[in-house]
Amino acid sequence: MSKIQSFGSGVYELELTVPVRSTKFQPGQFLHLTLDDFDPTSGWWPESRVFSIASEPKQTFVTIVYSVKGNYTKRMEDELVVGKKIWIKLPYGDFVIQEKDTPLVLVAGGTGVSPYWPFLLKPRETGAVHLFYGVREENHILFFDKIQILKSQKWFHLHLMVENGSVKDLPYKAGRLSVSEIKNELGEKFDLADFYLSGPPVMIKTFKNDLTSLGIMDSKVHIDEWE
Numbered sequence: 001m002s003k004i005q006s007f008g009s010g011v012y013e014l015e016l017t018v019p020v021r022s023t024k025f026q027p028g029q030f031l032h033l034t035l036d037d038f039d040p041t042s043g044w045w046p047e048s049r050v051f052s053i054a055s056e057p058k059q060t061f062v063t064i065v066y067s068v069k070g071n072y073t074k075r076m077e078d079e080l081v082v083g084k085k086i087w088i089k090l091p092y093g094d095f096v097i098q099e100k101d102t103p104l105v106l107v108a109g110g111t112g113v114s115p116y117w118p119f120l121l122k123p124r125e126t127g128a129v130h131l132f133y134g135v136r137e138e139n140h141i142l143f144f145d146k147i148q149i150l151k152s153q154k155w156f157h158l159h160l161m162v163e164n165g166s167v168k169d170l171p172y173k174a175g176r177l178s179v180s181e182i183k184n185e186l187g188e189k190f191d192l193a194d195f196y197l198s199g200p201p202v203m204i205k206t207f208k209n210d211l212t213s214l215g216i217m218d219s220k221v222h223i224d225e226w227e
């Protein structure tokens, strides 16, 4: 464990130093993390939880962001300290964003923004990527510095929705993310877009239903549902 950053309200960013060969993954995939000992010769993997990878592939580290929800993430909050050695295994999952000429709409509720970062950090010249990012308050905005850098890129469109209070140094709107907000912002491009949804199950369900009722085909809605 090389870095631990707290964002308050039980949200933490963890950076883990790993051998470079361990960071072959595609943007959008996740890893398994266990707090218990693992003996690679036994083949038996202990209890673990899964977390989206928030850093780019082929680095000497991987980053994840987690929020304390139940027993296991509480254990993570209590037991993880810088310098501790832990086991992770990766890569898993098929929430992989396909590059297209049509607009890509990435919808993130809270820590659900994690799986988008390896994709957003890849250099690109063209295409339009819209990040609809909903947070409760300013200090819950993850990767603030990276958003600051991206916001000058022509292809990147940030739509930040903040439920409480105001935000310094980033454009934002007050309120909650919604499909009608996305439709308003995209205008006629709404029907052409591919939609990626990442966040709590209740948010995913609402967005999926609302997109379907507006005539968006299932094949254009891609989901990273967190149990």
Ligand SMILES: Cc1cc2nc3c(=O)[nH]c(=O)nc-3n(C[C@H](O)[C@H](O)[C@H](O)COP(=O)(O)OP(=O)(O)OC[C@H]3O[C@@H](n4cnc5c(N)ncnc54)[C@H](O)[C@@H]3O)c2cc1C
Binding pocket: 030, 047, 048, 049, 050, 051, 052, 053, 064, 065, 066, 067, 068, 069, 070, 071, 072, 073, 074, 093, 111, 114, 224, 225, 226, 227
């Ligand atoms: C694809 C994916 C990506 C995710 N990415 C993130 C992320 O980036 N950040 C984040 O904060 N959360 C993420 N989650 C959710 C995370 O994995 C945890 O499920 C969540 O944090 C619940 O908290 P907890 O484990 O403390 O709760 P707990 O109460 O400990 O457990 C919650 C659930 O885990 C399951 N579970 C219980 N016991 C076991 C066991 N022995 N072995 C395996 N599973 C068990 C059960 O379904 C239980 O309801 C992701 C989930 C998925 C599916």
